[in-house]
Structures are given as structure tokens and as C-alpha cells.
Amino acid sequence: MGVLVAHGPDEWAQVITESFVPLSLGSVSRTFQGSVRSSVLGPALTLTEVHTQGPSIVARTARLVRAEPRDDCLFSLHLAGEGSVLQGEREVRLPCGGGALYDTGRPYELRFPTDTRQLVLQVPRHQLHDRVGRVEDVCGRVLSADQPAVRVLAAYVCELAATCDDVIGAQRDELGAAAVDLLAIALRAAGGDGSGMPAxxxxxxxxxxxxxxxxxxxxxxxxxxxxxxxxxxxxxxxxxxxxxxxxxxxxxxxxxxxxxxxxxxxxxxxxxxxxxxxxxxxxxxxxxxxxxxxxxxxxxxxxxxxxxxxxx
Missing domain, CATH: 1.10.10.60 (Homeodomain-like)
Structure with a gap:
């Protein structure tokens, strides 16, 4: 998929909705610009590079969840700038070199007070459930770059984003599955032994x-x-x-x-x-x-x- 570029709030609302799930804008600067580049790694599994210039607030409201239900999780690997995710009663600051997982089946809000760069892995819920158990228990958990498993995940996702468009067929699906495996390992490591992994x-x-x-x-x-x-x-x-x-x-x-x-x-x-x-x-x-x-x-x-x- 090519790069989608937005000049202004209206275009950005359309671009992010087409790239992820239906979303609305809470607050965006008038001079805002953004771009996304998505790569399909398998059915319902995508990796998207996101660049933004200017402050923004993006929300998946309760109304959108009811009207446009989805059953995916999004993992944001934060590479530059400042940002945070609010879901339920948890507010998670996105650490550079690390990130957090959030659930498209529940309302959330993304706040970016600065220019940012992110890689977003969109994963069907069932793929994570099979690897970590209750997905609700791992959403909103900070994955810090201080953790070795997160550094491995980040390095792999960055390299995958740079090269996956050159890979075709079953190999691309396998690389996508490996990304989900590494995400599950990082989530379990962040949660310790009580992470909800079935026994x-x-x-x-x-x-x-x-x-x-x-x-x-x-x-x-x-x-x-x-x-x-x-x-x-x-x-x-x-x-x-x-x-x-x-x-x-x-x-x-x-x-x-x-x-x-x-x-x-x-x-x-x-x-x-x-x-x-x-x-x-x-x-x-x-x-x-x-x-x-x-x-x-x-x-x-x-x-x-x-x-x-x-x-x-």
C-alpha cells in the first residue's frame, strides 16, 4: 500500500479511519499534517507507519464502538515525540522505544502534544488470546524499552516495516506471525509470572x-x-x-x-x-x-x- 498523506484535520480523520478503525478527532492543530504507510502481513494483520506534525487528540468513542464494532488490538511502538493512551481507568505514557497495547472493542483516546512517529501493529484479538490468555489483562500495560524482550520486539518490528513490502506470499504471513509471537513474549515479560498466560x-x-x-x-x-x-x-x-x-x-x-x-x-x-x-x-x-x-x-x-x- 502507498503512503496516505493528510493536510489538515478533515483529511486526517479520513486517513486514520481507513487505515485502522473508525475514529474521531478531539483536537487537532489547524496546521496539522500526517501520513500513514500500511503493509498487510496476513488477513486482518497489518503494520502501519504513522508520522504526525502538530498536536492532536484521536478518539474511539463509545458511540463508534457501538456503531462500528471491531475485534482487534493495536500495539503502538513509539519512536519519536510524546504521546499517551487512555483506556478505561488507565492512562499510559508511550515511552520512546517501547509502547502499549489497546483494545478497539472499547473506547480509547490517543493524545499527542508533539510531532510523533509510530509503528502500529494491528492484531486480531484471537491471535493474542491464544498466546497470552485474557487480552483485557494485558491492555494498557507499558512495554518499556528497558525490558530485553521489548527491545527485541522493537528491533524486529522496525526491520519488518522497512523490508516487508519486498516479501510476498506465505513468507510475509510467517513474518507477521513472528511479530505477534514477539509481542506476546513482551507482554508476558511485562506482566511477570502472573500475566494471565494459561497453564x-x-x-x-x-x-x-x-x-x-x-x-x-x-x-x-x-x-x-x-x-x-x-x-x-x-x-x-x-x-x-x-x-x-x-x-x-x-x-x-x-x-x-x-x-x-x-x-x-x-x-x-x-x-x-x-x-x-x-x-x-x-x-x-x-x-x-x-x-x-x-x-x-x-x-x-x-x-x-x-x-x-x-x-x-
Missing amino acids: GRAAVLSAMRAFVRDHLADPRLTPEALARRHGISLRYSAELFASEGTSPAAYIRAERLRLAHRTLTDPRYGTLTVASVAARCGFTDRTTFTRAFVREYGLPPAELRAAHSRNA
Whole structure:
């Protein structure tokens, strides 16, 4: 995606809404200028570089949350200037070289009294939940550059922003998944042992679910490979998924179909053929993919895409 530049408050409101989630402006200087450059790292996972010149206040109000619900989290890596995030009863100052996580499903306010530069990682909630447990417990937590895990995260995200446009296909998705892994490590490190990370059987199941979601494009992802990757027997793996009312094979298939649905209805992937979408989601045979998709969603992939395009 190219760079979007805003000259003034009205343009900035439109740019940030298109780049992140619906937002409103509380206060912006008349001479304000801003720019964003977004890179897609996978379905619903993006990394956006933000530059602002002039003071500004940006809000996701309760009205916007009700009218335009979202289920993502935003991690702001603050690189220059001053800024803070207010969500709930927490106000977090954004430290240079570090940052904070906030939740688009609840109202928040971003305050920037100076020129700023940030990198913002937009992550679907479920990806963080599988890695850290209750997302509510880690939102609003300061990630200081004094912490080694945060420095590693910051270095990786900065390098990813500089190079990801040169990476295509499954490798880009893998790099995005690694960024989420590093964010989860930094969040757990900031919270200490009581960070909300699930334990025991739940931890193994969460790790397996996260691994599935991060490797859906790999056709070699099977229940046997999943169990082997986590050092457990196929029988024990089946027991873990049975506790959630499913099986390893059914979970893998459901997540692949869910990814296919998101891809087919995302205009950013409108140039991909149905066969390409199937391959990106780990299906090696289009006929098998189409049959499974019809069973799950009631119509063929091409018809779903066409219907979504007409209604957009």
C-alpha cells in the first residue's frame, strides 16, 4: 500500500479511519499534517507507519464502538515525540522505544502534544488470546524499552516495516506471525509470572491452536504433524481438542475455511483467483476446497465473493 498523506484535520480523520478503525478527532492543530504507510502481513494483520506534525487528540468513542464494532488490538511502538493512551481507568505514557497495547472493542483516546512517529501493529484479538490468555489483562500495560524482550520486539518490528513490502506470499504471513509471537513474549515479560498466560493442558491446547492459525497455508499441517510438533501423542492431542468439542482435523479444517472466507471477502485480495485462495489456506485440491466451503457456508467460494462485492 502507498503512503496516505493528510493536510489538515478533515483529511486526517479520513486517513486514520481507513487505515485502522473508525475514529474521531478531539483536537487537532489547524496546521496539522500526517501520513500513514500500511503493509498487510496476513488477513486482518497489518503494520502501519504513522508520522504526525502538530498536536492532536484521536478518539474511539463509545458511540463508534457501538456503531462500528471491531475485534482487534493495536500495539503502538513509539519512536519519536510524546504521546499517551487512555483506556478505561488507565492512562499510559508511550515511552520512546517501547509502547502499549489497546483494545478497539472499547473506547480509547490517543493524545499527542508533539510531532510523533509510530509503528502500529494491528492484531486480531484471537491471535493474542491464544498466546497470552485474557487480552483485557494485558491492555494498557507499558512495554518499556528497558525490558530485553521489548527491545527485541522493537528491533524486529522496525526491520519488518522497512523490508516487508519486498516479501510476498506465505513468507510475509510467517513474518507477521513472528511479530505477534514477539509481542506476546513482551507482554508476558511485562506482566511477570502472573500475566494471565494459561497453564497446563490449557497452555498446550492454546499453543497448538496458535500454531494451526499461523501455519494454515502449509498443506503438510495435519493432526499427526501438529501432535509431533508439540511433543505429544496423537491420542492426547485428540483429548485436548475434544475438551473444546472438536478434533484436531476439524479444527484445522474450520480455521482454513474461516481464513478462506476472510480472504474472499477482503477487497485487498480481490485479484486472487479462487484456486490461489484455496492454496493460501492449505487446500491442495480446489474441488475438495469448494465442497468443504459449501458445506460450511452454504454457497461456493466464487458466489460468496460476487455477493459480497455487490453488497459492498
